[in-house]
Amino acid sequence: MKFGKIDNKKLKTIAFDLDTKALQEYYTESDWHNAYNDIGSFLAKYDFMRMQGSVYDSTTKFSDDELGDLIEKMGRQPTWLPHCVKSIRGYDQPVMIDYTLQLKDSITQDLTLTNNKSKNTDSIKIRKR
Known part of the structure; x- marks a missing residue:
């Protein structure tokens, strides 16, 4: 030993x-x-x-x-x-997990969903006219 x-x-x-x-x-x-x-x-x-x-x-x-x-x-x-x-x-230093990319990815995903929803809404409005 x-x-x-x-x-x-x-x-x-x-x-x-x-x-x-x-x-x-x-x-x-x-x-x-x-x-x-x-x-x-x-x-x-x-x-x-x-x-x-x-x-x-x-x-x-x-x-x-x-x-x-x-x-x-x-x-x-x-x-x-x-x-x-x-x-x-x-x-x-504590054990650290960097969530920056995860947060930014979630924001990008939310924006994409929002944009897709608004595009769908716009197309629905166009159809109703």
């Missing part, structure tokens, strides 16, 4: 909220709105993809310690970040 370290690495999500008033004071690179792009660029180097707003999902697995180290590193590189962050949270 082989004993060893358990691999506790999982796909992670990072979500953050920034104080925009603090950004206007501490972010001196350029327009403070670019701070969000800077964070996104930093996270992209470590295989995170922007999912929505200020939520990023990893495409590679991290342990909790590795994620903590990454967040600490992120706070050292842009020196403005610790002054401007309201919250930053990291967590394991």
